[in-house]
Amino acid sequence: xxxxxxxxxxxxxxxxxxxxxxxxxxxxxxxxxxxxxxxxxxxxxxxxxxxxxxxxxxxxxxxxxxxxxxxxxxxxxxxxxxxxxxxxxxxxxxxxxxxxxxxxxxxxxxxxxxxxxxxxxxxxxxxxxxxxxxxxxxxxxxxxxxxxxxxxxxxxxxxxxxxxxxxxxxxxxxxxxxxxxxxxxxxxxxxxxxxxxxxxxxxxxxxxxxxxxxxxxxxxxxxxxxxxxxxxxxxxxxxxxxxxxxxxxxxxxxxxxxxxxxxxxxxxxxxxxxxxxxxxxxxxxxxxxxxxxxxxxxxxxxxxxxxxx
Numbered sequence: 192x193x194x195x196x197x198x199x200x201x202x203x204x205x206x207x208x209x210x211x212x213x214x215x216x217x218x219x220x221x222x223x224x225x226x227x228x229x230x231x232x233x234x235x236x237x238x239x240x241x242x243x244x245x246x247x248x249x250x251x252x253x254x255x256x257x258x259x260x261x262x263x264x265x266x267x268x269x270x271x272x273x274x275x276x277x278x279x280x281x282x283x284x285x286x287x288x289x290x291x292x293x294x295x296x297x298x299x300x301x302x303x304x305x306x307x308x309x310x311x312x313x314x315x316x317x318x319x320x321x322x323x324x325x326x327x328x329x330x331x332x333x334x335x336x337x338x339x340x341x342x343x344x345x346x347x348x349x350x351x352x353x354x355x356x357x358x359x360x361x362x363x364x365x366x367x368x369x370x371x372x373x374x375x376x377x378x379x380x381x382x383x384x385x386x387x388x389x390x391x392x393x394x395x396x397x398x399x400x401x402x403x404x405x406x407x408x409x410x411x412x413x414x415x416x417x418x419x420x421x422x423x424x425x426x427x428x429x430x431x432x433x434x435x436x437x438x439x440x441x442x443x444x445x446x447x448x449x450x451x452x453x454x455x456x457x458x459x460x461x462x463x464x465x466x467x468x469x470x471x472x473x474x475x476x477x478x479x480x481x482x483x484x485x486x487x488x489x490x491x492x493x494x495x496x497x498x499x500x
Contacts, residue, residue, distance in 0.1 A: 192374055193217050195269045195289065197277040201237040202355050205363035206275050206296060208241065213371055216247050217267045220260070222278050223251045256282050264288035271374050274328065275362060286328055291374050293328040296362045298355070299391065300324060300340050302383040305333035306391035310358060311351045313391075314416030317408060319345055321354070323362045325369050327380045336380030339369050348411075348438070350418040399423045401434060403449035403498060407462040411437050414467075425449070425497045427474070427490060432497070435479055436470035451495040458482035458491060 194214040196207050199222045210216055219242040227234040235243075242249050252260050261284035264272065269289040274281070275296040286293045299309035301324040306312075313321045322342040329335040341361055345354060372378045394417070401410060401423050414423040414437045423434045437460075446452055446461025453459075459466040469482040474490060485491045 192271070192371060193267070193269045194370075195220065195264060195267060195272040196238075196242075197221070197272060197274040197281075197293070198238045199236045199278050200276050202298075202359045202362075203238050203275040203277075204241045205359045206273065206366050207238055208245070209363035209366035210273055210370070211245050211247070213367060214270075216245070217269055218250060218263070219247045220250050220252070220277065223253055255279050255285060258284065261285045261288050271370070273366065273370065280332075281328065283330055286330065294338075294370065294373055295326050295328045295333070295335070296365060297324045297326060297333050298322075298358045298362070300342060301326060301333060301337050302385065302388040304389055304391040307393040309391040310355050311391070311394060311416045314345060314349070314351055314354065315413050317412050321345055321358070323358060323365050325365055325373070334383065336382045338373050338378045338380050339365065341365055341368075348415060350415045352419055394421050396421055399433075401425045401498075403461060404463045406464045407439060407443075407467050410460075410462050411439050411467050426499050427451075427495060427497055430490075431475040432490075433473045433475065433479075434469065435472055438468040438470050440466060440468050447496065449497040451491050451493060451497065453486045453491065453493040455486070456483050458486050460497060 192214040194210055194216055195218040196210050196216060197220045198207060221236045221238040224233040224235050239249055250263060264285060265288045271291045272289045272293040274293055281293060300322045304312055320342055322340055324340050325338045327335040343357060343361055369378060399417050399422055403410060414434050417423045418435060425432050443459060443466035444452055446466050448461050448463055450461040458469045460469055471479055471481055472485060473479040
């Protein structure tokens with residue numbers, strides 16, 4: 192089986208390695224090196240680094256709609272292209288270039304959470320189950336027919352980063368279990384139920400705004416879903432405070448939404464139906480601290496109300 196892999200971040204690396212174990216990988220496509228860090232030095236995507244270790248041919252097009260990518264794929268005479276978190280929408284000419292087209296590993300149970308951030312939105316919305324869907328790509332947004340779905344549970348305190356790591360390993364298992372069967376025609380793709388579609392749009396900074404009038408669970412789910420990036424945030428004494436970690440608690444004192452209660456060693460924040468415990472947070476421009484350190488430094492004071500700007 193001749194295969195091409197499309198992917199960019201660390202999330203995609205286990206699937207690339209799995210693909211190299213079940214096929215002849217004739218090419219790897221990832222996004223270009225980008226400036227990163229304080230020095231803005233060019234940094235290679237995680238998939239590129241893995242492909243270099245595997246001795247694979249790498250292609251990093253700046254654009255995907257010029258016709259050059261489609262021509263390159265056609266020359267490779269690949270049986271299939273496997274896509275996971277590449278980060279670009281592929282045009283029809285690219286989708287049609289491999290003999291069996293492009294197959295996508297999507298990190299949700301389609302048709303739920305179509306879009307760029309399915310892992311984070313599943314947690315934000317309090318889902319208890321998610322998974323990997325193996326689907327045939329079309330020109331729509333994650334709208335193609337699905338070959339298989341593989342479920343896993345979501346822990347009540349699991350963060351977006353932690354869930355992404357587990358899903359990346361599950362995706363690699365799906366490559367081993369299902370991809371060759373797709374290419375051989377042994378699995379049938381089934382159309383998605385359009386009446387059950389939900390969306391997972393790209394994350395923006397505004398999605399991290401915490402509304403403490405919401406229930407404690409909703410506040411906690413938003414914090415962990417957005418951890419570590421882009422992060423949830425609020426304002427404390429006029430300074431932006433990134434909330435890195437919270438913890439749900441049982442019985443709590445009666446607090447107004449956003450009200451701070453310092454009960455050393457705990458620091459509590461009121462919500463719409465109780466309170467959450469603040470575990471770690473970071474004042475913008477400073478290093479991350481424990482809640483107790485923030486209270487000892489009087490960044491957070493008993494009776495303060497978080498929110499606003």
